[in-house]
Amino acid sequence: MAKKPIQFQLNGSGQAIFAEEGSNLLDVLRRGVGDLSPKYGCGQGTCGTCTVLVNGEPRLSCLTLAETVEGQSVETTAGLAHGPQLHALQHAFMDNFAAQCGYCTPGMLMAAKALLDRNPSPSREEVVEAISGNICRCTGYEPIINAVLAAAQSGGRRYG
Amino acid sequence: MIEFRKEYFADERDDNLNEIGKPTQRQDMLGHVTGRSPYFDDHLFDGLLHLKCLRSPHHHARIRSVDTSEAERMPGVKKVIRARDVPLNLNTLLSLMDFGLDDEPMLADKKVCYVGEPVVAVVAETERACFDAIAKIRVDYEVLPHVLDVEEAIKPGAPSVNPTYPTNTFLYHEKYDHQKLRFGDVEAALRQADHVVEGRYQMSPIEQAPTETCGAIAAPETNNRFVVYTSTQALFFSLGTAAKMLKVSSNRLHFIGGTVGGGFGGKVDSIHEPMAILGCMLTGKPVRYAWDREEEMQVGAPRGAERWYITDGVMNDGRIIARKFIGYFDSGAYTRLSSYAIIKGTGHLPGPYTIPNVSSDVYCVFTNRTPATAMRGFGITGVDFSIEAHMDKVASKIGMNPIELRILNSYRDGDMKAHRRLAKNTALIECCQVVAEKAKWKIGSEYKAMSSLKGGGGERALIPAHTAIDQKGMVRGSGTSSFGYQPQPYVPSTPTFPSTPAFPSVPAYTPAASSSPAPGAPERRPAENAPTPSSTYNPTPSQPATPVEQRPAVNRFSSISGLRRR
Numbered sequence: 001m002a003k004k005p006i007q008f009q010l011n012g013s014g015q016a017i018f019a020e021e022g023s024n025l026l027d028v029l030r031r032g033v034g035d036l037s038p039k040y041g042c043g044q045g046t047c048g049t050c051t052v053l054v055n056g057e058p059r060l061s062c063l064t065l066a067e068t069v070e071g072q073s074v075e076t077t078a079g080l081a082h083g084p085q086l087h088a089l090q091h092a093f094m095d096n097f098a099a100q101c102g103y104c105t106p107g108m109l110m111a112a113k114a115l116l117d118r119n120p121s122p123s124r125e126e127v128v129e130a131i132s133g134n135i136c137r138c139t140g141y142e143p144i145i146n147a148v149l150a151a152a153q154s155g156g157r158r159y160g
Numbered sequence: 161m162i163e164f165r166k167e168y169f170a171d172e173r174d175d176n177l178n179e180i181g182k183p184t185q186r187q188d189m190l191g192h193v194t195g196r197s198p199y200f201d202d203h204l205f206d207g208l209l210h211l212k213c214l215r216s217p218h219h220h221a222r223i224r225s226v227d228t229s230e231a232e233r234m235p236g237v238k239k240v241i242r243a244r245d246v247p248l249n250l251n252t253l254l255s256l257m258d259f260g261l262d263d264e265p266m267l268a269d270k271k272v273c274y275v276g277e278p279v280v281a282v283v284a285e286t287e288r289a290c291f292d293a294i295a296k297i298r299v300d301y302e303v304l305p306h307v308l309d310v311e312e313a314i315k316p317g318a319p320s321v322n323p324t325y326p327t328n329t330f331l332y333h334e335k336y337d338h339q340k341l342r343f344g345d346v347e348a349a350l351r352q353a354d355h356v357v358e359g360r361y362q363m364s365p366i367e368q369a370p371t372e373t374c375g376a377i378a379a380p381e382t383n384n385r386f387v388v389y390t391s392t393q394a395l396f397f398s399l400g401t402a403a404k405m406l407k408v409s410s411n412r413l414h415f416i417g418g419t420v421g422g423g424f425g426g427k428v429d430s431i432h433e434p435m436a437i438l439g440c441m442l443t444g445k446p447v448r449y450a451w452d453r454e455e456e457m458q459v460g461a462p463r464g465a466e467r468w469y470i471t472d473g474v475m476n477d478g479r480i481i482a483r484k485f486i487g488y489f490d491s492g493a494y495t496r497l498s499s500y501a502i503i504k505g506t507g508h509l510p511g512p513y514t515i516p517n518v519s520s521d522v523y524c525v526f527t528n529r530t531p532a533t534a535m536r537g538f539g540i541t542g543v544d545f546s547i548e549a550h551m552d553k554v555a556s557k558i559g560m561n562p563i564e565l566r567i568l569n570s571y572r573d574g575d576m577k578a579h580r581r582l583a584k585n586t587a588l589i590e591c592c593q594v595v596a597e598k599a600k601w602k603i604g605s606e607y608k609a610m611s612s613l614k615g616g617g618g619e620r621a622l623i624p625a626h627t628a629i630d631q632k633g634m635v636r637g638s639g640t641s642s643f644g645y646q647p648q649p650y651v652p653s654t655p656t657f658p659s660t661p662a663f664p665s666v667p668a669y670t671p672a673a674s675s676s677p678a679p680g681a682p683e684r685r686p687a688e689n690a691p692t693p694s695s696t697y698n699p700t701p702s703q704p705a706t707p708v709e710q711r712p713a714v715n716r717f718s719s720i721s722g723l724r725r726r
Contacts, residue, residue, distance in 0.1 A: 031204065094193055101370070101422040136371070
């Protein structure tokens with residue numbers, strides 16, 4: 001099958017890869033580029049585990065045709081920390097015990113980041129709305145909601 | 161944050177402990193928030209192959225023939241795996257604990273017993289190539305009558321689901337078609353009771369639905385070993401099962417697990433590791449076998465459904481003096497862990513209450529449903545739902561406050577439980593008191609004053625002087641190492657089951673997977689109205705690639721049987 005060249009920004013670095021035509025962004029990120037932070041949960045857009053940001057907007061990478069990110073900017077959890085310095089959301093998730101098995105966490109973090117980038121002081125209802133497309137089966141949603149609110153209160157972006 | 165209450169049992173916990181009672185960070189949390197936790201699928205291999213299965217579209221069907229010739233020629237296909245390629249194509253998970261008989265093939269050979277049972281595995285360069293090849297496989301099925309209801313399944317003449325257990329029940333203690341509990345004399349107590357309250361409770365099967373689907377990747381390692389990355393919750397079960405089914409020494413298998421994307425019991429069945437390793441052995445390449453979400457929901461083993469009949473004998477003052485259970489666990493087509501769940505559940509009866517007369521018969525029933533397995537508290541949760549629903553029914557029937565009814569009948573420290581151990585560290589009374597307070601549910605002051613620490617023991621610590629026992633449900637051929645299953649011709653004249661163990665002992669146990677097909681299915685009950693399609697079908701187990709070795713005559717029940725004291 002013919003392969004298609006795709007160029008895009010991933011967490012601020014340029015990527016140029018050949019992908020099978022029709023392949024989805026999740027497969028291209030994981031097996032093509034080797035960014036394993038987005039996870040496969042359902043492959044049908046119902047669980048939110050594969051959420052990444054494309055130009056700052058949350059997208060389900062399992063349902064996103066890889067070719068459509070040509071020239072776009074993609075963000076994943078692997079790019080959330082700045083070197084050794086964790087993002088405020090990462091600190092808040094740790095402090096609030098907002099992960100148990102951790103499998104939904106990368107998707108939750110990206111959905112939350114999209115919210116905080118757009119709205120640095122969200123209400124609880126806005127947090128619930130922002131993560132409503134992301135399923136967690138372990139911790140329940142309360143610690144996650146608390147973590148996102150705590151991250152917002154800490155200033156939203158990065159700690160020191 | 162986390163609240164640790166100290167109103168109750170304050171003297172039982174020190175406050176000067178370093179870790180207990182204080183929140184502690186998970187050791188894997190940093191990996192979780194940075195997306196670096198290494199789940200099984202986060203290991204990349206050059207030349208990784210994918211494995212997918214052709215699955216049964218039928219609840220129950222005989223496999224007449226399988227034609228994979230076209231599939232084998234499809235682009236990207238590296239290997240088509242059939243039942244005959246599996247070194248030991250019959251297993252039961254708890255055989256590693258010497259509990260139960262091998263009853264489930266890795267790939268179906270002679271027949272399929274549930275929708276989604278794997279028949280053929282295809283290893284190819286991409287998952288899409290696997291699916292394309294699977295679409296070219298031709299299987300000729302002869303559809304058989306199926307049974308999906310537990311009580312239908314144990315009626316005479318019902319379709320026989322599982323060739324290892326042709327009467328559709330797991331056999332306990334080499335003696336009975338159900339797990340028994342007898343404590344006191346329930347029937348006598350029911351006759352003395354002021355009220356008899358009956359109830360029937362049915363729960364659904366429940367899928368664990370972990371966010372990460374089940375899977376494993378097996379790759380060749382140096383020195384003729386295989387490395388296996390797996391989502392399993394039971395690393396040593398998976399290792400032992402793979403070693404057994406593939407007939408390799410376990411030191412050739414290098415299992416790496418421990419990072420599980422949610423399991424809740426659904427990742428103990430050790431399905432993926434042996435299959436991925438077999439694909440790897442047959443191709444020499446890394447092979448990934450993972451379920452997609454649809455497979456996870458369709459063939460991922462759920463918490464099995466349970467049906468319970470509860471009969472209580474209750475006095476006018478609310479004391480429950482007798483409780484009788486008849487339970488049916490839907491094991492699906494194969495045993496997996498349901499037989500064990502029942503032993504666990506029986507140890508829990510009659511719930512957290514002190515009742516002087518208890519009896520229970522619980523059947524592990526095979527039906528043409530997806531095999532059931534572990535899920536959070538399995539064996540307990542279903543019967544607890546039934547017990548608590550029944551407590552409300554009893555309260556309503558005798559016109560009593562349901563919380564007061566529970567407190568009155570709660571077990572207390574020092575009470576004898578039906579499994580003949582003393583209760584200790586009981587706390588149901590206090591739980592009820594806190595629930596009533598939080599729910600603003602009024603309870604009488606005498607119930608507020610009750611305590612788990614007071615009023616227990618004494619006469620309540622005694623084992624009943626008389627326990628009514630019976631031998632209902634004893635299976636033919638009971639005896640050491642027979643396990644109730646002998647490939648003897650069925651004698652249809654046997655009308656019912658005698659109440660004494662007057663069965664001829666048999667010289668040796670023949671494994672279910674012996675190479676000679678059984679002339680007729682041994683039946684515990686007469687299959688009345690014989691000429692149905694089900695009774696003309698001779699359930700014979702799948703044929704392994706090589707004959708199964710004769711098992712040594714050992715005690716098949718270890719600690720979980722209740723025969724060995726801890």
